[in-house]
Amino acid sequence: MNISSAYIHIPFCQQICHYCDFTKFFYNERLADEYLSALQNEIHTYIPEEKAAVKTIFVGGGTPTALTAPQLKKLLMMIENHFQVEKCEEYTFEANPGDLDLEKVKMLKAYGVNRISLGVQVFDDEMLEKIGRIHKVQDVYTNVSRLLSEGLTNISIDLMYALPGQSVKDFETTIDEALEFDLPHYSSYSLQIEPKTIFYQRYKKGTLVKPPEEDEAEMYELLQSKLKVHGVRQYEISNFAKPGYESKHNLTYWNNEYYFGIGAGAHGYLPGVRTINIRPLPAYVKQATANGRPILHKEPVGLKEQMEEEMFLGLRKVEGVSSARFEEKYGRPIHAVFTTALPQLKERGLLKEESGYLHLTERGQLLGNEVFQEFLLEG
Numbered sequence: 001m002n003i004s005s006a007y008i009h010i011p012f013c014q015q016i017c018h019y020c021d022f023t024k025f026f027y028n029e030r031l032a033d034e035y036l037s038a039l040q041n042e043i044h045t046y047i048p049e050e051k052a053a054v055k056t057i058f059v060g061g062g063t064p065t066a067l068t069a070p071q072l073k074k075l076l077m078m079i080e081n082h083f084q085v086e087k088c089e090e091y092t093f094e095a096n097p098g099d100l101d102l103e104k105v106k107m108l109k110a111y112g113v114n115r116i117s118l119g120v121q122v123f124d125d126e127m128l129e130k131i132g133r134i135h136k137v138q139d140v141y142t143n144v145s146r147l148l149s150e151g152l153t154n155i156s157i158d159l160m161y162a163l164p165g166q167s168v169k170d171f172e173t174t175i176d177e178a179l180e181f182d183l184p185h186y187s188s189y190s191l192q193i194e195p196k197t198i199f200y201q202r203y204k205k206g207t208l209v210k211p212p213e214e215d216e217a218e219m220y221e222l223l224q225s226k227l228k229v230h231g232v233r234q235y236e237i238s239n240f241a242k243p244g245y246e247s248k249h250n251l252t253y254w255n256n257e258y259y260f261g262i263g264a265g266a267h268g269y270l271p272g273v274r275t276i277n278i279r280p281l282p283a284y285v286k287q288a289t290a291n292g293r294p295i296l297h298k299e300p301v302g303l304k305e306q307m308e309e310e311m312f313l314g315l316r317k318v319e320g321v322s323s324a325r326f327e328e329k330y331g332r333p334i335h336a337v338f339t340t341a342l343p344q345l346k347e348r349g350l351l352k353e354e355s356g357y358l359h360l361t362e363r364g365q366l367l368g369n370e371v372f373q374e375f376l377l378e379g
C-alpha cells in the first residue's frame, strides 16, 4: 500500500473551548491510559510487522500535549515502533501553549518530532478567556522560546478571526504580534458557530453576535496583505508559509493522497475507501481493544469520486490543480472529464488556467461551494 501519511488523534483537552466541535473530551488520566492502549491496538492492526515508511505524521487533537509526560512518552514510543520516524519528512505535533513545558518539548525533540503547530488564536488575554482557552499570551512567548532553544524551529501558529466582540483593529494587532515571531508558517480560520458548542447555544439565544460580514472580509484581506508583505506566501485558503515551509501533511489532503486516520473520530483515506472512526471515547476504546478496527463507516471511493475530490480538494490550493498530474493519475485529460464545468466556470470568471494549472479566481474563492458543485460528475 502506498500510504503517504498518518494522522493520529489524541482527543483530550484540559478545558473545552466555547467554539470547538472537534472530537475531544476533558482530560482524565485513567481514560487517557485506556485510550493509549486502544490506540496501540489500532496502529498495530494497520501495521503489524515492518515499520511503515510515511512522508508525514501529524498528531492532532484535542490536544496531544494535554497528556502527562509519561503518557506522552508512551505515545511517542508507540509511533516510533510502528513508523520509520527517522525517514519521515515532516512529523508534527499540535500543542497548546497552556500545557507545554520544557520536559515535553525536550521529549518531542528527542523522539524526532520536527514541526509544532501551536494553538495561539489571538494575542489578547481577555479574548482568550472569552472564547474558553486556558492559556495566556505570556505562555506563547515562553513556549515559542523553549521550542526555539531546543531546536524546534519549524513552528506554525493558528490564529482566529471574526470572534464575538473582535474589531478589525483587534485582529490587526494580533496579526502584527504574530508576525513579530517571524515564524515559517501561519494558519488562520474564521469562527464558525458549530452545533453542540457553547457558542451555538449563546448564538441561538441571541447573546452571541459575530462581527458583521464586511468586517470579517476586511480581516481576511488584512491577513492576506500583511503576511504577503512579510514574505509569508498564501498557499491555501487558510494557510500561509515561507517558501519551503508549506505543510507537507496538509498537502497530502489537498493533493488527494492516501493517509491512515488513527484514533477516535479520525478520518482516513486508503486505496478505494475513506474511513471514519468511532467518535465516542468509550465505544472507540471498546472496539479498538476488541479487534483493533474501530471503524464506524467505510465509504467506497471509485474513479468518479476520486476525480471529483481531486478538484474539490486541489482547488483549495492557491496554485490549483495541475492538468498534467491529473492526467498522469487518472489516465484521462482533465478537459475531457469536466467538459462542461471547465469552460463554464472560466467564462463566469470563477476559474483560470495558467501554466498548466487550473485555479480559482478571487471571485471563485468567495463562491467556493458553488464552484465545487460544478465538478460533480454524472453516473
Ligand code: SF4
Pocket: 012, 013, 015, 016, 017, 020, 021, 022, 024, 061, 062, 063, 096, 119
Ligand atoms: S484546545 Fe483545541 S481541541 Fe481542545 S477544546 Fe480547544 S479548540 Fe477544541
